[in-house]
Amino acid sequence: MPELPEVETIARGVHERLRGDQILEAWFGSHKEPFKNSPGRQAAGLEGRTILSVHRTGKHIVVELGKSGAGNLNEPTAQWIVHLGMTGRLLVTTPDAEVAPHTHARLRLKSGRELRFVDPRRFGRLEFRELSSDAAFTGPGKEPTTITPDDFAKLFRGRRLAIKAALLNQTILHGVGNIYADESLFRAGIRPKRMAGRLKRDELLRLHAAIQEVLAHAIQLGGSSVSDYVDANGVRGFFQLEHRVYLRTGQPCLVCGTPIRRILLAGRGTHYCPTCQR
DNA sequence: CATTTCACCTGGTGGC
């Protein structure tokens, strides 16, 4: 479900609500899928630690954790990294709140609340990093919200794949997914199938600007709620009202009236206007 | 190495 704007919204919400709280106990479900390292190791690492801050890197949520007693409490000694996959949610609840189906993790907090991870399709991932032995998480690719136009243009030099496939490749640029790839390419006037390495400089500059505008606007609106996305407070986003091509197959282009076309590209539904995008 | 395809999951929708 979630791309960069949704993950950013969730990370901000969790940060605001849980900063300074302490994890007393971690409970994990029995499905193996969500765990990049074992639930036992994650529970042992999480229990007793303090939540210093929560932020986003690409599509990952990074919870910075401190340890009381030894050294400076404000210096992170561990990280809990949450990837939401297609259907993952992170929710802050009261302990008596009904436990949703497909709840895979419940962290009981000193404040009396719980942080829960719910994910029906189980494409999401949970990882614990002990910073004394593991590297700090940096994300798989470059950060689209801060990359300069020049560095952005360099990413696609010599690449022989469709620009949309390149945008979806997280090791190149992390955070853009299917919705924001389609919406950015529409706003830049570029066909999704265009070979990335053959785009002209002015096209790449338009795409860079479109991506940063779309992501910033979507973050302002709390992300896109296509079916059931909600943030850490259970609130839906509103950027779906701003979609110009995504899931608008057959409907008139809002600029020129041409019916929006849907094709399959890189295995994903891809939406574009055949008139506005060249 | 770069690129493409497909498996991994559940659930919702729409046709018959």
Add this chain to the structure above:
DNA sequence: TGCCACCAGGTGAAAT
């Protein structure tokens, strides 16, 4: 109502 095909915000392993 049931059954089935198809679709969905994402990756990573395997194939090409």
